[in-house]
Amino acid sequence: MKKLSPEILEKLKGIKAVVFDVDGVLTDGKITYDNKGMEFKSFNVKDGQIIKHLRKNNILTGVITGRDSRVVRNRCEELKIDFHHHGIEDKFNVFFKEMSRRNIAADQVAYIGDDINDLPVLRIVGLSATPADGHYKVKEEVDLVLSSEGGKGAVRELADLILEATGTYDLILKKQ
Structure with missing residues (x-):
């Protein structure tokens, strides 16, 4: 596990839910359209794998995203994300209602x-994080700036830290 302060380790141990933005977090933030207007996004399989382990270890998972996209809805359903809200301008109120x-x-x-529309939620949670390529204003305010970029393992990195801090990572490895 990467070197973390005792304060961050304590925060990691108390986590009962992990909530994600999508574009720039679960994806690299790029959107591709074909000539017929079909939308395409790339998701990191390793992020998806660790989300399943969070859920298996009784850590609630959620998505609150500003865009409404069938591609993202499909990915949330595939991963059995506990709750997901799409096309949300006011993430703060949706977050509070869900919690x-x-x-x-x-x-x-x-x-x-990863972006300034996430700041209202990032400012009030127990542990706030952003990918390595998050907006500079977000990086100034979060507890953790991850080593990985959005769509390139940032979610995996955060979830690994949570599972290691709570002592459940070793249990996962023994089951494999």
């Missing part, structure tokens, strides 16, 4: 976002 509904305090949540 309240599930009796999870904001300080028990890790949120990973």
Whole structure:
């Protein structure tokens, strides 16, 4: 595990939910359209694999994204993300409604976002993170700037840290 401060390690141990933005976090932020207007995005399989392990270890997973995309809906459904909201301008209120509904305090949540529209949520969660290529204003305010870029393992990196800190990573490895 990478060298983390004792404060960050404590925050990681208390995480009960991980919430993600999509474009720039689960993807590299690029959108491709074909001549018929079909939208394409690339997702990192390693991010998807670790999301399944979070869920297996009773860590709630969620997506709150500003764009509404069938491609993203399909990916969320494939990964069995516990909740996902699309086309959301006010991520803060959606976040609070979801966490309240599930009796999870904001300080028990890790949120990973990459742009300024994520700041209202990043500012109030227990552990805030951004990919290596996150917006510079976001990097100034989060607990963790990850080594990996969005769509290139950033979600995997954060989830690995959470699972290692909570002691469940070794259990996953023994089951393999």
